[in-house]
């Protein structure tokens with residue numbers, strides 16, 4: 603078979619990658635599915651069985667790849683370390699950019715397969731000699747926010763069959779073909795290894811690594827340093843947080859600052875959290891001409907909803923400097939910022955290291 607017609611697809615056992623397998627097959631590709639064992643919540647391997655079973659029904663080759671050790675090292679350890687440093691980590695962004703897609707490329711190379719695919723709801727576009735990610739047609743499912751770190755060597759090989767689909771259509775598509783389990787799978791919620799609440803995960807992780815002594819009660823203080831109440835330990839709070847502080851004041855207060863060395867959390871009004879400048883490290887830009895020094899760049903620091911205009915430059919220390927045209931609240935170190943052109947082209951992104 604023409605090597606351009608072979609594709610390695612990441613199969614999670616979920617609806618999207620299952621439908622992606624069907625679409626690629628219908629488009630005439632010889633599909634090989636790979637399921638990475640990243641993390642098995644409560645030891646469940648049902649996802650592996652589902653992926654295997656689907657591959658069998660479709661008559662496609664399927665392999666599994668044990669990435670638990672590397673996932674633990676690169677994603678979970680990083681996640682815990684970031685909270686312990688008073689930051690807000692972005693495990694899904696890191697996993698996609700440094701693990702999932704690079705692993706797909708590595709395995710595909712070993713198998714002599716050119717194309718790489720996933721069930722992400724994104725599309726890609728070729729412009730002036732470069733490939734760009736653009737949001738999926740289903741605005742509600744768009745996952746472009748997580749993919750700003752991918753380089754051209756991966757982008758050029760990507761096939762993104764779900765980009766033109768909506769989730770309801772994907773479910774109907776699987777069901778019409780008799781794949782009822784794939785059609786009715788629940789959407790995955792948040793971070794795969796702690797879908798609900800990171801605090802519970804953090805407590806368990808620290809306890810099982812004999813590190814819980816590092817968590818002591820600390821002081822909530824106001825901006826002037828006045829004691830307000832006791833808190834559970836600084837890693838359990840993130841900048842911008844309002845709910846779950848466990849205190850009852852007669853005004854709305856938000857986490858403005860996390861101070862690990864003092865185990866203090868500074869609380870303030872929302873207005874006091876406003877920032878107009880950010881600095882990013884570990885950044886990636888597809889084409890500097892499309893991003894730097896322009897006045898109409900959109901920046902997102904949240905997966906959903908938020909969008910602001912900004913101007914981006916590289917500063918003397920090699921960090922990306924972002925000037926926000928309107929202030930943003932809840933800018934936390936460790937979080938990702940992704941840049942878009944007004945028409946949706948994903949221009950790059952980076953990790954927030956400072957703001958003012």
Ligand SMILES: Nc1ncnc2c1ncn2[C@@H]1O[C@H](COP(=O)(O)OP(=O)(O)OP(=O)(O)O)[C@@H](O)[C@H]1O
Nearest residue numbers: 612613614616617618619636637638720721722790
């Ligand atoms: N364990 C895994 N092994 C291989 N590929 C994976 C794995 N987890 C996710 N992927 C790939 O990454 C894509 C995006 O995964 P993510 O978990 O962010 O989204 P999702 O909407 O839940 O996808 P799905 O419905 O396919 O599970 C998946 O569609 C799949 O192609």
